Structure formats: C-alpha cells, structure tokens
Amino acid sequence: MRTNHLVLAAFAACALTACAPKPHAVKAAYVPQAIYQNMSCNQIAAEAVNVSNRAHDAIGTERRHRHQDQAITAAGLVVFWPALFFTHGHNARSATELAQLKGEIEALEAVSAQKGCGIQFDRA
Template sequence: MRSMSVIAAAIAVTTLGACAQKADRVQATYMSAALYQNLTCEQLVREGWTVSNRAHAAAGKQNRHRLEDEVAITAGVLVFWPALFFTHGNNASTAELAQLKGEMEAIEAASRAKNCGIVFNRA
C-alpha cells in the first residue's frame, strides 16, 4: 500500500507541471511602444482602460483554468485517471494574457515618452 502512495504522489508532482500557470506568473510578451506612439495622452488612457479590462478578464480565466486543472489532477490521481486528460495547461488563454500584459507595458512606455503618467496597478 505504501508503494501506491508513493506512485500517486509521483504522478501528482509530475502532472502539476501540466497545470495552467497562475495569472500573476504569466510573463508579458514583448510589444513595441511604437504601436502607440501616434496616440495622444487621452487616447492612451482610453486604450489603457480597454487593454486593462481585457487583461483582468483574461487573468480571471487563467486562474479558473489553474483551479480546474488542480481539481482534475487531484481527481485523476486519487479517483479516476482519465480526468487527467481534462487539464488546460498553458494554452491560448495563457498566450492571450501574455500578449495583453505586453500591450500594457507598451502603453506605459508610450505614456512615459509623452509624460502622460499612465501606470498600471499590478496585483
């Protein structure tokens, strides 16, 4: 019985790597500030709000995927191994969040160049 516990623990540790990342650990994809250089400060603020709202929604989705993956892995290891096939891992939602974080960084850079004072609050 002890060997079954060891095997289950090994499987759990291995499959946790397949979980979606926590939203706050997703790294931004580089986006050039040149995309925003022709915008006024007011336009940058509006674009910043739009991108920030989309990033917030994407972060929520990413964290839901993380939780769903953890539940599926726990169920798969302890109860029903086919549940392991229902994990999200780092998929399109991770890529979307990384891109939005990159856009936020680019907007901040464009804002700095124009002295607009836009700084995103990162939680």
C-alpha cells in the same frame, strides 16, 4: 506495494506540471512602443482602459483553468486516475493572450511616461 507508490508519484508529478500557470507568473510579451507613439494622451488612456479590461478577463480565464486543473488533479490522484487526462494543462492560447496584453500595458505605460501624460497605471 512500492511500485504502486512510484506509479502514483509519477502520475502526481506529471499532473502537477500540467496545471495552467498562475496569472501573475505569465511573463509579458514584447510589444513595440512604436504602435502607440502617434496617439494622444487621451487615446493612450482610452487604450490602456481597453487593454486593462481585456487583461482582467484573461486573468479570470487563466485562474479558472488553474482551479479546474487542480480539482481534476486532486480527484484523479485520489479517486479516478483517468481524470488526469482532462486537465487543461498549459493553455497556450489563454497564456499567450495574457502575455500579449501584459506587453501592451507595458508599452502603453512607457509611451505615456515619454509623453508626460501623467497616466497612473495600477499593477493590482
């Protein structure tokens, strides 16, 4: 009986660490500001809107992966443990894309501030 509890606890630990990360926990990747230095304030604003829209989509994807992983993990732990093999886990591609987009937003924000563009970046 005790062995069954240990096996279940081991599966739970493995399954929970395999969940996709929370979008706000993904750290921004370094993006050089030099990419945006030659842009006008209007171009920076347009690029910021573009990057922001792409980041919004990436956050939605990351959230969806996380919720799916949590549901599969719960079902796997309670009903059918082989379901644990179907979690997305750390989806490197979507998390990397989100980190890149966050880095682009930070670089755009820094260049905007340097040029005195007065663009407001909302972190919501």
